Amino acid sequence: MSTLGSFIWSIADQLRGPYRPNQYGNVILPLTILRRLDCILEPDREAVRGLAAKYDNPNRLKNEVKKVTGRPFYNTSNYSFVNLLEDADGLADNLSDYIDRFSPDVDVFEYFDFKKEILALAKAGLLREVVTSFKAIDLHPDVVSNADMGDAFEYIIRKFNEAANETSGDHYTPRDAIRLLVDLLFADKDADLTEAGIVRTLYDPTAGTGGMLTLAEEHLLAQNPEAKLSLYGQEYNSQSYAICKSDLLAKGHDATKIAFGNTLTDDAFKGRQFDFCMSNPPYGVDWKQHAKAIMKERGEAGPNGRFAPGLPATSDGQMLFLLHLVHKMRDPEDGGGRVGIVMNGSPLFSGAAESGPSNIRKWLLEEDLVEAIVALPANMFFNTGIATYIWILDNIKQPDRQGVVQLIDGTSFWTKMRKNLGSKNRELGEDDRAKIVRLHADFTDADPDYSKVLRNDEFGYWTITVERPLLDESGHPVVDPKGKLKPDTKKRDTENVPFTYGGSTAGASGKVEVINAYFDAEVKPHVPDAWIDWAKVKTGYEIPFTRHFYKYIPPRPLAEIDADLEKQVAKILDLLREVER
Known part of the structure; x- marks a missing residue:
């Protein structure tokens, strides 16, 4: 649980009355983002204002600001949390001016429709009180790390969705699951990733709040501080998109590489391929409303289109994301690509022979793209206790992995959580994660209870x-x-x-x-x-x-079962005698 997130959410108590609990996030989330950016901007604010007075052209101004501050974004307003409260009567207008004067790539507040909330807060007499509370929090990255900020955002979203009776799992993935996915995604490339000055690209078509992108970057920089990982993502939920984009902006990334929209119907990075791709797509989500557009694209794109191998049932679109990711892998002649994706059990077996799902599996296996599949422990995710699996795909497998798939049963590697978070009561501790990564690295049948290597056929x-x-x-x-x-x-x-x-x-x-x-x-x-x-x-x-991985458990001896039944019968008879007395 995030202590910072809990504290920020406590500010929502000030909204009680004019706002219902399921509306708190409309205020808390954008103000948290604004305060985070405000703290980052503060040290260079006067220098940026001077540059703004000198350069009218936004692109020229952006370049000059980056030279001075190293940041890809700026704000030219005369207001900030330092002086907003000095003009009590003009607070609402001044706060709106502050938001309006961010550089054009900072569009995150539009996706919250935050100006409407500013007016609502002012009308309810709550604006000054809430702004005062946020001014008291120092959210500069030197004080609150990126990891802690991410945890805080996820805590706030979970609380917001609980109040709205929505599913938090639609918006983010537990950090322990992401860390395992990242470890496995980079596993066969670790040696390459230590090269001096390397530049790699990572893409998440269901970016959520950006947790996968952030942890992947942390993993790479821990191995090679001089490496550069260009992060790309697309997200269809407006609030998650705003958080993801603002978080990456705060870290100095190019905000134009985070796009808003539905990946399946509007690929924001059409024609672009990546070194690494990762995703936790929604499970069991109906795509009937997008079927016409997807089928049209499939027909027009032909055999090389992203959905050419087949289409899953319209009741569950997760295999569409799987196909999309494979389509986004860098071509083998350009160095190849790797994919890591979390899915439930359905893509493993759903559909009869020559159905859409079966044809997708056929194509993946006959093209020798599937490297490994790892079964995760149950109750790993916030909104579901069902079985989940990590698929790792590679279009230039290591020689010893060619023509085979490694199955890893990681269902027994988990640590009990002290407190449940929704359906999540288990987590992958460092030791649990290390065991699974070791099984993957060993790539053997020597421990058949946990790892099996099977030919594609x-x-x-x-x-x-x-x-x-x-x-x-x-x-x-x-x-x-x-x-x-x-x-x-x-x-x-x-x-x-x-x-x-x-x-x-x-x-x-x-x-x-x-x-x-x-x-x-x-x-x-x-x-x-x-x-x-x-x-x-x-x-x-x-x-x-x-x-x-099925393990036969023989039934108990009949004599043992009879003995248990006799004990139960004796208890029932004793209870009946007490009733008769």
Whole structure:
């Protein structure tokens, strides 16, 4: 829990009455951002005002300000938290002037519609009191680190969403999960990342409040303080976008690289690829309202489009983000790219053979893009206790990883939290994270309880349609005009035949041989008159993660169960005797 966030949220008590609890965030969030930027601007404020008087052109002014302060943004107002309160009657107008005079790239307050809130606060007689409270907080990065500021923002958002009965998980990802994702994303590139003066790009299409981008940068700079990581992101929630953009502005990043909008329908970085991509997309979110635009793009883009491999069910769009990220990986000839994405279990197995999800898995595996999948502990996220998985993809795998996928069961590596945060009551401690990262690095089957390495074709299967003859009233098979047996649709059945049946290592090329072997051994002995309709054979791929790590637990002996039942019966009889007395 963030102590700073708790303190800032306590200021919201001043809003009680004119504001309902689910409206507190409309005031608290933008004022927290404003105070953070205000503290950063304060040391150079007079110098910037002097430059503003000298240069009228915004671009020229921006360049001159950056030369003097090193910052990509500025504010030319005569007001700040230092003197806003000196003019009690003009506070609302002066605060609006302060917001208006930020450099054009600081558009974050527009997404809160904060000027409307300023007028509402003034009308309720609360503006001076709230501004006074925020003036008392020093939010300069030298006092409040970026990590602590991020924790504070996330605490405030969680409180805001709890009051509004919304899901906080839609806006940010727990820091412990992000750290594991970052560790795995950079794992095979750690040596390269220590090179002097390296420049790399990182992209998050569901940026939220920017937690993933921030922690990834911290990871890289811890390894190589001279490295530069250019951060790109897109976010569709206006408040999260505003926080993300202001946070990166405060750290000196180019704010134009953080875009507002829906990534699936309006890719803000179309045509651009990245060294690293990461995301925690929304799970189980319906994309019906965007289906027309997505299907249109798929048709127009052809085989090289981002959604070409297939489309998931419109009830769950997370695999669309998966495809989008793969499309954003830097081409192998340009150095390649890596992807880290957190998803629930659905993308592992949903959809029958040749359905959209199955075709997406088929493409990913046949293109040898999936490096590893890690099962996370349950109850890791704030708004759900369901199973979640980290997928790591790479389009230039290390030689020993080519043609295979590593599955890691990390469900038992967790630490109990002292206090629950929504559905989250478990976290990945440093030791837990280190164990999972070590399993990934060791890349072995030596500890099959936690790590398994499987060939890509071990996830493939064929769905075959087994037919049986239709019989007439006299019990004779019915044939069509060409003399072929007519099938009895009521007795029609389907079977899934693994590529690996009978120990085959031929993969998809073993189709006829393997299916016939399966049919002869598993079907024919039971229904001798059956046959395979080869025209209906379909190819599918699934990743049955749980099955690979299934541990058989034998049932208790019957005598032990009987003894327990007798004890319970005895207790019930004793209770009945007490009632009868």
